Amino acid sequence: MIELSYAEGLARWARRLELSPDDIQPLLALPHAIQTVERDGFIVREGERPTGCALLLGGSAFRLKVVNHGARQIMAFHFPGEFVDLQNSLLSVNDHGVQAMTRCKLAVVPKKELAALLEREPGLMRAMWLDTLIEAALFREWVVNVGRRNARARLAHLLCELAVRLEEFSRGDRNIEMPITQEQIADATGMTSVHTNRTIQGLRKEGLISLSGGRLVVHDWPALKAIGDFNELYLHRADKAPEV
Amino acid sequence: MIELSYAEGLARWARRLELSPDDIQPLLALPHAIQTVERDGFIVREGERPTGCALLLGGSAFRLKVVNHGARQIMAFHFPGEFVDLQNSLLSVNDHGVQAMTRCKLAVVPKKELAALLEREPGLMRAMWLDTLIEAALFREWVVNVGRRNARARLAHLLCELAVRLEEFSRGDRNIEMPITQEQIADATGMTSVHTNRTIQGLRKEGLISLSGGRLVVHDWPALKAIGDFNELYLHRADKAPEV
């Protein structure tokens, strides 16, 4: 996966939120530390009190929670150009962790400086808020996915989301780099890895997808969308703030 | 359930977000329409383009989505003093609906005026953002709940959340007014109403709860918490914005 610079990462983030390059100038000037987190390492730890806010520049990551009997639930995936812990800028203690799926490159901005800047720049704060609103929409769809769809639909839906969100990094033919394990898919869909495996095999045998070696290819997009009951409205991709 | 005035509703909202009464003065001055929505009526309709933002003043409501084969999933409950569609202030089209559980009293603020005000008052925008962040935390916990807990734990967790959130409206002994049907509980926990019924009976027979006639009484809080793996950190109740 690509590796962005801090400026490129911010630019990608800004584009998604319909900010102009000028709007993010003040963010560019913020102090920031470039960090690397190895695969399986924690970017954010549950229970800790964060001091910074991390923009993902390379690699991919996911949010997870662990329940009392040890099971894990993944609640979201993150890719370059996304803040992985925007909530840290206002919430005092992490209620969940963020873990690296692959080696990750991050730009960490001190939350104090960021907060002070946003206070001065309502347009940027609005963008951060919008980002959070879109992420909340994503969580809502995931509640629906694990709550009301069967294994096959859950899996198809997740793959659809990944295909759409990673399209911008791919060659455009719904052939995406996606270094995910079946266990992670299981944790994201609320299933066991065994059942995930059998469900994947089902979709494979029908010729709908290929999924191996860190690559997902969707061969029949309309069919996969139909199986997953996928409506990309919830991603709010081309959404924009209303003119005031 | 109580019926608040616009000012009281805002005050309740502000208190949760650690704003002072002074901070919300500008909001009080906004134009607003008081509306009533009957039980089962829609406060927000999926697919529509909203023009206002609704603050709940009386009654209770829930967010829901419908999947293609007709099943419903409830993603959150809302009570007086909460905005039910904060996302409408920035997102252009509703990706889900909000429905009244009981007759609801609402104050609807035009989104243009609200947006203009927030642009002038960074402190208020920050509070709205914080509100959204907390709600996102709630959705995350729900993903975990429906994804990784069994029927008993799911139900217990939901009841714990309701007990904590409605405590402020109750007489303080975890005896709360909660006019919810078993079908709604089923839609919130991702189960069928039949299985919900049997699971409730299980908790009742063990003497942990009473749930009937629109009233929930938790007889054994520690036990219910343990069964539901409930950790109220995700509600971020006493959370506050960091000093900048």
Added chain:
DNA sequence: CGAGCATTTGAGTCTCCTCAACCCGGGTGG
């Protein structure tokens, strides 16, 4: 070439679902 992780397969089990009927209380109309 072996170690370690990820994937695959099999068999048996259990939770939760489906379908269907019945009960109960409250509101309504004859």
Added chain:
DNA sequence: CCACCCGGGTTGAGGAGACTCAAATGCTCG
């Protein structure tokens, strides 16, 4: 004033989807 009607709650029986446990296979990296 009582019959009925309706929504919500309860019960039963049978089935299916997903889980558990266990082992084998394959892949990748050192």
